[in-house]
Amino acid sequence: MAEFSASTATDEMVENRDDSAINRRLRAQYAEIARLAGGLAHEIKNPLSTMSLNLDLLVEDFHGAETPRDRRVLQKLQRVRKETERLNDIVEDFLRFAKVQDLKAVPTDLNAVVDDLRDFCEPQALGQGIVIRTQYDPDLPPVALDVDLFKQALWNLIRNAHHAMPDGGDLILQTRLEGDSAILEVTDTGVGMTEDVASKVFDAFYSTKPGGSGLGLPTTRKIVEAHGGEITVQSEPGQGTRFTVRLPLGEA
Numbered sequence: 001m002a003e004f005s006a007s008t009a010t011d012e013m014v015e016n017r018d019d020s021a022i023n024r025r026l027r028a029q030y031a032e033i034a035r036l037a038g039g040l041a042h043e044i045k046n047p048l049s050t051m052s053l054n055l056d057l058l059v060e061d062f063h064g065a066e067t068p069r070d071r072r073v074l075q076k077l078q079r080v081r082k083e084t085e086r087l088n089d090i091v092e093d094f095l096r097f098a099k100v101q102d103l104k105a106v107p108t109d110l111n112a113v114v115d116d117l118r119d120f121c122e123p124q125a126l127g128q129g130i131v132i133r134t135q136y137d138p139d140l141p142p143v144a145l146d147v148d149l150f151k152q153a154l155w156n157l158i159r160n161a162h163h164a165m166p167d168g169g170d171l172i173l174q175t176r177l178e179g180d181s182a183i184l185e186v187t188d189t190g191v192g193m194t195e196d197v198a199s200k201v202f203d204a205f206y207s208t209k210p211g212g213s214g215l216g217l218p219t220t221r222k223i224v225e226a227h228g229g230e231i232t233v234q235s236e237p238g239q240g241t242r243f244t245v246r247l248p249l250g251e252a
Contacts, residue, residue, distance in 0.1 A: 108147055111136040118134060131170050153245075192236050192241055193208075229246050
């Protein structure tokens with residue numbers, strides 16, 4: 001029996017070493033793919049910038065066009081410029097998504113981070129008829145956060161809520177303590193999603209918004225997971241959507 005137990009333990013140690021080696025290789029491969037993808041995106045961005053500049057100059061040249069031909073040319077130039085801007089936005093979103101993040105996480109007051117972003121977003125929200133409501137847990141312990149990165153993740157969730165409430169509504173930002181985790185919920189009273197759509201919102205390049213890059217929510221999930229957390233979504237058509245972010249407590 002003793003020999004069997006020792007052998008089993010040895011096998012488990014070997015298996016754990018193999019798993020660790022596989023994980024290291026996978027992380028290295030991911031880092032290399034991300035580096036190549038980021039380099040490609042930069043190479044695309046450079047000619048796009050040149051195209052945008054020249055299109056701006058051409059639109060300026062045709063500004064105040066008087067002949068029917070010149071007006072048609074101006075319309076086409078404006079259409080191409082708009083599409084070029086959209087491509088540039090997609091490349092920017094992709095660069096943020098593909099970047100391998102080095103977190104600079106420090107113990108942080110999650111309530112203060114959320115409230116700071118609320119202050120920033122509130123004027124635009126009120127302009128769209130959206131009322132932001134907050135419910136903070138005053139006894140929430142510090143959470144290890146890279147503040148700038150986490151604000152980007154939260155901003156993506158808030159922006160998604162804005163798109164879901166074109167006719168206005170309520171946006172609720174709530175924090176609470178649950179076991180050894182800090183919970184942040186972002187809830188809107190918008191149009192909601194079907195179960196099929198909700199199951200795909202974290203897939204890269206999946207978007208139901210015209211002109212959307214489909215990288216905002218995948219980037220948010222990537223940032224949350226980089227903090228050791230997880231994000232889930234609950235939604236129902238016509239009833240709104242709730243994103244729940246679970247973050248581990250403790251030091252960075």
